[in-house]
Each structure stands twice: as structure tokens, then as C-alpha cells.
Amino acid sequence: MTTATARLTLGTMFGAITTAATAATNVLTTASTGVNMLGAYADQAARHQTKTLLIEDAEFDIELANRIATERMNRQLELAKVLSTSPAHKALYEANYSDIMEILAKHNKGS
Numbered sequence: 001m002t003t004a005t006a007r008l009t010l011g012t013m014f015g016a017i018t019t020a021a022t023a024a025t026n027v028l029t030t031a032s033t034g035v036n037m038l039g040a041y042a043d044q045a046a047r048h049q050t051k052t053l054l055i056e057d058a059e060f061d062i063e064l065a066n067r068i069a070t071e072r073m074n075r076q077l078e079l080a081k082v083l084s085t086s087p088a089h090k091a092l093y094e095a096n097y098s099d100i101m102e103i104l105a106k107h108n109k110g111s
Helices: 003-083 087-110
Strands: none
Touching: 003 087
């Protein structure tokens, strides 16, 4: 093998090594970019989830208050209707209510 041939062969080998190294670098850069993109997507999804949960929590509180207020209102209107039926209805209700509250007070003291 002549010196010129050896140089050409070595130049070709080094060129191939350089090409392989460049390809490997490109693969690693692409992989790194992909990982960064996945990280950015996960960060965005976490921010969206945090906002969604915040709004859903507030909405839950509003819905709960509306539902309970409506249920209480309906019970109170029904009670007012029954109590206005007669003085006997009102007296019986008040006696029963008083008895029940006394039982509950005794129970709550023991808890």
C-alpha cells in the first residue's frame, strides 16, 4: 500500500467516523428535543389540571350551596304550610320538635 493510498484510506475512515459521530449527535439531539417536548407537554397538562380543579372546586361549592339552600327552603315552606293548617298542628309540631332536640342534646353531651 502506498502512502497516498494509506492517506486516502485513513481519510475515508476518518470521514466515516465523522459522519457516524455527526449522526449519533443528531440522534441524541433529536432524543433530547423529544424529551424536552414531553416535559413541556406534561408541565402544560399539570397547569391545566390545576386550573380545572380550582374552577371545579368553586363550582362544586356553588352547586352545593344552591342545592342545600333549595332543599331547606322547600322544607321550610312545607313546614309553614303544615303549621298553618291549625293550632293543633303547630302545637304538636312544637312539642315533638322540643322532645327531639332534648334527646339530641343528651346524646351530644355523651359524644
